[in-house]
Amino acid sequence: xxxxxxxxxxxxxxxxxxxxxxxxxxxxxxxxxxxxxxxxxxxxxxxxxxxxxxxxxxxxxxxxxxxxxxxxxxxxxxxxxxxxxxxxxxxxxxxxxxxxxxxxxxxxxxxxxxxxxxxxxxxxxxxxxxxxxxxxxxxxxxxxxxxxxxxxxxxxxxxxxxxxxxxxxxxxxxxxxxxxxxxxxxxxxxxxxxxxxxxxxxxxxxxxxxxxxxxxxxxxxxxxxxxxxxxxxxxxxxxxxxxxxxxxxxxxxxxxxxxxxxxxxxxxxxxxxxxxxxxxxxxxxxxxxxxxxxxxxxxxxxxxxxxxxxxxxxxxxxxxxxxxxxxxxxxxxxxxxxxxxxxxxxxxxxxxxxxxxxxxxxxxxxxxxxxxxxxxxxxxxxxxxxxxxxxxxxxxxxxxxxxxxxxxxxxxxxxxxxxxxxxxxxxxxxxxxxxxxxxxxxxxxxxxxxxxxxxxxxx
Amino acid sequence: xxxxxxxxxxxxxxxxxxxxxxxxxxxxxxxxxxxxxxxxxxxxxxxxxxxxxxxxxxxxxxxxxxxxxxxxxxxxxxxxxxxxxxxxxxxxxxxxxxxxxxxxxxxxxxxxxxxxxxxxxxxxxxxxxxxxxxxxxxxxxxxxxxxxxxxxxxxxxxxxxxxxxxxxxxxxxxxxxxxxxxxxxxxxxxxxxxxxxxxxxxxxxxxxxxxxxxxxxxxxxxxxxxxxxxxxxxxxxxxxxxxxxxxxxxxxxxxxxxxxxxxxxxxxxxxxxxxxxxxxxxxxxxxxxxxxxxxxxxxxxxxxxxxxxxxxxxxxxxxxxxxxxxxxxxxxxxxxxxxxxxxxxxxxxxxxxxxxxxxxxxxxxxxx
Ligand SMILES: Cc1cc2nc3c(=O)[nH]c(=O)nc-3n(C[C@H](O)[C@H](O)[C@H](O)COP(=O)(O)O)c2cc1C
Numbered sequence: 012x013x014x015x016x017x018x019x020x021x022x023x024x025x026x027x028x029x030x031x032x033x034x035x036x037x038x039x040x041x042x043x044x045x046x047x048x049x050x051x052x053x054x055x056x057x058x059x060x061x062x063x064x065x066x067x068x069x070x071x072x073x074x075x076x077x078x079x080x081x082x083x084x085x086x087x088x089x090x091x092x093x094x095x096x097x098x099x100x101x102x103x104x105x106x107x108x109x110x111x112x113x114x115x116x117x118x119x120x121x122x123x124x125x126x127x128x129x130x131x132x133x134x135x136x137x138x139x140x141x142x143x144x145x146x147x148x149x150x151x152x153x154x155x156x157x158x159x160x161x162x163x164x165x166x167x168x169x170x171x172x173x174x175x176x177x178x179x180x181x182x183x184x185x186x187x188x189x190x191x192x193x194x195x196x197x198x199x200x201x202x203x204x205x206x207x208x209x210x211x212x213x214x215x216x217x218x219x220x221x222x223x224x225x226x227x228x229x230x231x232x233x234x235x236x237x238x239x240x241x242x243x244x245x246x247x248x249x250x251x252x253x254x255x256x257x258x259x260x261x262x263x264x265x266x267x268x269x270x271x272x273x274x275x276x277x278x279x280x281x282x283x284x285x286x287x288x289x290x291x292x293x294x295x296x297x298x299x300x301x302x303x304x305x306x307x308x309x310x311x312x313x314x315x316x317x318x319x320x321x322x323x324x325x326x327x328x329x330x331x332x333x334x335x336x337x338x339x340x341x342x343x344x345x346x347x348x349x350x351x352x353x354x355x356x357x358x359x360x361x362x363x364x365x366x367x368x369x370x371x372x373x374x375x376x377x378x379x380x381x382x383x384x385x386x387x388x389x390x391x392x393x394x395x396x397x398x399x400x401x402x403x404x405x406x407x408x409x410x411x412x413x414x415x416x417x418x419x420x421x422x423x424x425x426x427x428x429x430x431x432x433x434x435x436x437x438x439x440x441x442x443x444x445x446x447x448x449x450x451x452x453x454x455x456x457x458x459x460x461x462x463x464x465x466x467x468x469x470x
Numbered sequence: 471x472x473x474x475x476x477x478x479x480x481x482x483x484x485x486x487x488x489x490x491x492x493x494x495x496x497x498x499x500x501x502x503x504x505x506x507x508x509x510x511x512x513x514x515x516x517x518x519x520x521x522x523x524x525x526x527x528x529x530x531x532x533x534x535x536x537x538x539x540x541x542x543x544x545x546x547x548x549x550x551x552x553x554x555x556x557x558x559x560x561x562x563x564x565x566x567x568x569x570x571x572x573x574x575x576x577x578x579x580x581x582x583x584x585x586x587x588x589x590x591x592x593x594x595x596x597x598x599x600x601x602x603x604x605x606x607x608x609x610x611x612x613x614x615x616x617x618x619x620x621x622x623x624x625x626x627x628x629x630x631x632x633x634x635x636x637x638x639x640x641x642x643x644x645x646x647x648x649x650x651x652x653x654x655x656x657x658x659x660x661x662x663x664x665x666x667x668x669x670x671x672x673x674x675x676x677x678x679x680x681x682x683x684x685x686x687x688x689x690x691x692x693x694x695x696x697x698x699x700x701x702x703x704x705x706x707x708x709x710x711x712x713x714x715x716x717x718x719x720x721x722x723x724x725x726x727x728x729x730x731x732x733x734x735x736x737x738x739x740x741x742x743x744x745x746x747x748x749x750x751x752x753x754x755x756x757x758x759x760x761x762x763x764x765x766x767x768x769x770x771x772x773x774x775x776x777x778x779x780x781x782x783x784x785x786x787x788x789x790x791x792x793x794x795x796x797x798x799x800x801x802x803x804x805x806x807x808x809x810x811x812x813x814x815x816x817x818x819x820x821x822x823x824x825x826x827x828x829x830x831x832x833x834x835x836x837x838x
Contacts (some may be wrong), residue, residue, distance in 0.1 A: 035660075042632045050629075050662055052543060052574045076562070078643070078658050085643040085658065087636040092628065092662045094570035095563070101536035102574035105507065105543050120560065122595040132533035135494045136503050136540050155656035156562040193529075210529045212494050244775035304635030 020259045020269040026394060026433050027447060028425075029069035029113070029275055029407040030062045030417060031242075035079065036095030037376055038279065040299040040411050041090050042414040047414045049090050051146050052102060057414035059103050062110055063299040065421030066435050068446045069111035070103065071144060071222075071242070071407060073090025076120055077153045081308055082317065087304045097133055104137035111443030112137055113222055115144040118172040120157045123198070127179040130219045131211040139215030139442035143179075144222040147172045147230070163202065168244055169229040174200050176221070176237050183218035185209045216442035217451050235261035238272055239449050242407055246276035247380040248393075251402035273404040273447060279377075280408055281384045282419050293384045296411055297373050306372040313350055313357075323369045327358045389418075391427035398433040404447075475689040481808045482775035483519035483821055484800070485551065485720070485782040486722035486792070492537060493530035502532075503540065509788065510541040510548060516796035519812055519821055520549035522782055526586060527594075535567050542575035549818045551580035551672065556596050557605055558586055562655055563618035569664040577665035577817035581616075582672045582692065583683075585609040604651075606682035611650035613671055613687055618646035620668055621829040622658035644831040666817045673721060675708045675778045688720040689822060690779065690799065698723070698758040698770060705777050718779035718822055724759035726786040727767065734761035737786070757784065762797035771799070772808050779822070 016070050019433045032055070033039055040046055074096055079086040096114035104112060112133060116126060126143075134141035147168040149162020163171055175340050178198045183208045185194040186209065198205040223238035225232065235258060245254040251274070259269050281296055283289040301309075303323035311318050314332040321328050334348035361371045383390045410416025428434035439445050492502030501699035513521050519560040521541070525534035534552035541550050550571065554564050572579040585605035600608055627642035646653040646657030670689040677683050678691050682834040685691075691712070695704040701721055709716055726734045738761055760767055774781055803809050 041630055041637050046630075050573055052576070056543065075660060077656070078660055084639045085638060087638045087640050090637055092623070092638075092660065094573055094661055095566045098535060098539045098567045098570035099574060101539035103541045104503070105540045121563075122558075122560075124594040125559065129533045130535065132536045135532055136492075136506075136536060138503060157560055157655075158653040160653075205594065206590075206596075207594035208590070210527055210531065212530070302635045326567070 015219065017263050018269055020255070020401060023404065024396045024398050024401075024433065024450065025402070025435065026422070026428065027068040027275065027405030028062075028065065029071055029111075029405065030058065031071040031073065031277060031407045031409045032058065033073050033090075033409055033414070034088065035073065035075050035091045036409075037089045037300055037305055038409055038411055039090045039413060040296065042299050043412065044303070045412060045415055047412075049413060050092055050094060054195070055094075055099060055103060056106050056418060058410065059107050059110060061414075061421055065417065065425045066438060067110055067417075068405065069105075069113050069142065069407075069443065070100070071113040072099060072115060074115040074146065075264065076117060076148070077156055082311060082315075083184060086303075086308070088308055097129055100141070101133055101136055104133070104140065108138075109140070109438040109441060109446070111140050111142055111220065111446060113142040113144050113220075115146055115150050115224070117146050118175040119147060119149045119163050119168065120159075121152065121175075122203070122205075123175050123178040123197075124182065124205050124209075127182040128209070128211065130179070131183060131209075131214065133212060134214040134216065134219045139444070141214070142220035142222055142240075142443055144224055145172060145176060145238070146224055151382070151445045167202075169225075169233045171202050173204070173233055173237065174198065178205055180218070182207065182209045183213070186212045188213070214442075216444035217454075220443050220447065220449060231258065231261055232265070234258070235265040235267070235272060239444075240273040240275055240404070240447065243274050243276040243403075244381075246278040246383075246403070246406060248378065248400070248402055249395055251276060251397065252400060255402055258343075271450075274402075275405045275407045276403055277381060277383045278406045278408055279411060280390065280420055280424065281382060281411070282387055282390055282424060283425075284386060286386050286389060289385050289389075293382075297377060301376060302370060303369060303374040306369040309372045309376060310368065313353055315350060321368065322368045327354075327361045327368055327371060329358075332369050387423040387427050391424060391431055395426060395431050395433055399454040414426055452469075481810065482778060483780040483810050484517075484771075484803075485520035485522050485549070485780060486513050486518045486795075487514075487522045487524060487782055487784045488537070488788070489517075489784070490788045492532060492736070494532060495818065506537060506540060509546055509792075510545050511795065512792065514545050514548040516792075517800045517809070517812060518548065519780070519810065520580070520818070522582060523550075523552040524558070524561040525553040525555065525584070526588070526591070527591060535571060538579070539571050539574050542571065542578070545575075545578075547578070547736045547812050547814055548577050549578045549821060551581060551582055551818075553582040553584045555584050555586045555591070556609040557589050557600050558597055559612070560614035561612040561653075561762050562619070564612060565619040565659065566661055568616060568669055569620060569661045572664035572666055572669055573661075573681055576815075577819075579664070580670045580672060580689075580818045581664070583609055583613050583638050583677075584674065586675055589740055603643070603682065607651050608675050608680075609673065610646075610683040613673070613683060615646070615648050615650070615655050617668060617687065618648055619655070619659040619670075620664050621831055622646050623662045624829045624832050625663055625667070628662060649837070662831065663681065667829070668819075670818050670822055670824065671717055678717070679711060685712040685716055688717045689824065690720050690820075691716075692720050692722055692782065693778070694722045694757050695758045696758065698760050701758055701774060702777055719777075721774055721778045721781040722757045722782050723758050723766065724784045724786065725791055725795070726761040727791050728763045729790045729794050729800075734763070737761075764794050765802070768799050768802040768806070771803060772806055775803075 100112040148161045149168045169459035193209045195208045221238045222240045223234040224242035281293045306323045316333045492506035523534035538550040538552040589599040622644045624642035629639045643658045648655040672690040673688045675691040695701045
């Protein structure tokens with residue numbers, strides 16, 4: 012690895028867009044007349060081709076390996092039923108030509124040799140447009156769908172993930188173009204062993220681009236060492252600047268350059284021609300995202316009991332939760348909070364702000380700071396600040412409508428950003444690495460030991 | 471000999487194995503995507519009913535299911551059948567991937583369920599090597615998991631009921647609670663029921679039988695024999711062994727044709743022109759090889775399709791043999807009325823003459 016001086020971070024002054032097709036969430040509106048299918052290929056084709064028309068760098072698919080539940084049975088109120096990321100992206104590779112194809116894939120319930128091979132296949136099929144969004148979801152509830160069950164301690168998720176990613180990188184590095192041969196890759200670790208002779212050559216972008224999503228300090232350090240791009244949770248300008256500073260620091264500490272890790276936060280755009288229309292539209296979007304049933308269900312999940320008798324337009328329930336720890340069954344991100352303490356806090360907060368159940372939940376779930384709401388020109392002006400300060404390298408946009416949810420952005424916001432000089436006017440190249448402005452990795456030397464020091468033991 | 475074929479409206483179908491197309495080679499960083507796109511379009515316009523995608527580890531061979539998915543949006547009627555291993559993969563992932571393939575192909579997906587008999591495949595994922603009947607048991611378990619997961623969302627589970635605020639009807643979603651050899655799977659699936667309800671599952675005959683993969687769980691068996699002459703007998707034996715309501719039969723056949731001024735015999739003597747001879751059947755069994763003229767192959771296929779429902783052709787050299795197949799062999803077979811009509815806007819089940827089944831959970835009580 013080249014040694015970098017602790018050179019300062021240099022803002023590129025540019026933004027990139029990605030589209031995050033969530034597939035399982037309350038942010039996607041299914042109640043509107045224009046809400047399309049979440050599974051038909053035509054929905055995916057339409058939105059991916061729209062994104063490509065808007066010169067988006069990447070099309071992301073999320074992943075959740077167990078169907079979400081609510082009070083012990085499948086959760087009914089939100090969109091669900093998402094195709095396998097890599098199968099869908101391989102199909103999209105056939106009908107797109109420049110956009111990056113990013114598969115969210117879990118390190119806990121995949122095997123490194125198999126996942127590395129499939130990502131390589133996608134990378135080759137797409138002419139160097141594949142990426143892996145590395146997630147570490149580890150709960151035993153998800154594990155119930157897999158051979159190994161819930162084998163991994165939450166505390167070990169990143170140790171495991173890092174050994175996994177190191178192994179995948181060695182698999183991608185194993186091909187020596189000079190000889191046309193592959194080096195055998197061996198890994199013996201605490202959680203798995205790999206002994207494989209890889210069989211695919213490098214792609215047009217060398218190997219898949221690595222994204223990371225996960226916000227804990229361990230997650231950030233992991234990203235600083237391993238990732239090309241962070242799919243972050245901090246779009247608001249001041250938060251984004253804090254996050255950038257934090258990541259630059261960690262990246263330098265990891266011996267990499269200040270500009271080596273890009274940041275693209277998750278975000279939502281609600282736009283219209285005028286500020287007034289945009290405000291109205293936002294109210295409409297929110298009312299469809301969090302209906303009365305969703306509001307009650309959201310609280311039930313933390314209260315651990317049915318709250319059907321409460322009025323969604325009334326105050327938060329005065330009764331206490333029946334669980335000490337909230338469940339993880341909505342997928343990732345809900346574990347750990349102490350329920351009773353949380354209930355007290357929320358009641359106080361709602362009372363202070365004069366919010367009904369529905370208003371409170373809407374505010375909680377819509378992540379106010381992740382939403383850009385306003386006229387095309389207003390929002391374009393705001394985004395210019397993000398570009399100028401280098402707070403982010405772009406945004407990962409979650410559309411609230413499928414498949415038309417990017418139309419406004421591509422038709423109006425993109426041209427406004429281009430006029431302001433902060434958005435690309437053409438694809439820089441045909442690979443994702445080129446389009447994100449990432450350097451080609453250096454191949455680990457061919458004489459590198461084939462036997463790895465067991466990384467999990469080292470950490 | 472009586473025709474016991476199941477294929478709808480004709481004698482049988484032809485599947486073309488695409489191995490060798492889109493092998494990623496040094497310097498070809500496009501992974502052969504262009505070649506793959508050209509090959510599936512050519513196969514479709516030549517009148518092949520299906521293409522298959524080998525998946526056992528080989529240099530430059532891209533993941534089969536992804537190649538099939540890539541072909542989905544490019545084709546209209548061609549059935550897409552990848553091999554997916556059952557021994558060293560996660561059954562839950564395989565099920566989701568195959569259901570997704572059915573969506574991106576508009577209901578044209580099938581599955582050749584293989585069981586990799588290879589210590590190296592075990593070592594790659596850090597599992598113990600499974601051999602003998604253990605392989606059939608892994609295949610049986612994985613197929614059962616997929617079938618249950620495909621049914622775990624009943625048809626119409628996505629209700630989009632604005633009045634009650636429900637996108638899904640939990641009463642139409644089911645835990646599969648599979649308990650198998652060394653693992654269990656809870657379910658439900660994370661993707662709605664495939665367009666076909668159940669993808670047709672093809673399994674090498676050697677894995678199918680009592681105590682192995684039960685014939686009732688299989689839509690077609692892949693039958694191999696050491697020589698073309700022995701195929702008819704082998705098919706008879708397999709049908710006898712599997713009994714009355716036995717699955718459809720698809721024959722595996724290597725093909726080396728007289729082509730480009732070279733006789734097949736000549737090509738056979740020149741390994742570089744045809745690749746390695748002999749083995750390499752889906753189940754490791756020896757595959758029959760036909761070597762000769764296009765007219766002779768048409769005769770053989772006519773005979774074989776009298777007793778089999780389909781043939782999977784493995785061309786020795788894709789570009790060379792495909793040209794002869796499409797130019798000479800398929801037109802002759804069509805002229806003789808040997809080939810099933812290609813279903814337009816149809817599914818793989820339509821081609822096999824299979825009804826779209828109801829979900830196994832459809833009759834059970836709500837919420838189970
Ligand atoms: C913006 C964002 C998107 C994410 N998307 C997914 C996803 O699609 N699937 C998933 O399993 N986890 C997803 N995660 C969860 C994280 O990747 C991670 O596994 C989890 O947050 C635990 O890591 P942490 O403790 O570092 O946060 C996402 C996280 C973030 C911040």
